[in-house]
Amino acid sequence: SVVAGFSNGSLELITIQPPGKGPMSGVAWMNGRRGEPTSFGTDAD
Numbered sequence: 001s002v003v004a005g006f007s008n009g010s011l012e013l014i015t016i017q018p019p020g021k022g023p024m025s026g027v028a029w030m031n032g033r034r035g036e037p038t039s040f041g042t043d044a045d
Helices: 026-033
Strands: 002-006 009-013
16 A cells, blocks of 8 residues: 655555546556646535
8 A cells, every 4th residue: 555644644555536537446556547646625516
């Protein structure tokens, strides 16, 4: 799994589903990013 650190704690990313893609493991998602920055938020649909 992938662990993301934040100023007030951490979050373990076990399964990720990027927009328009199917679910994948956190490790597969991180490997596919190739070091590109990311942000976490909510989708306000």
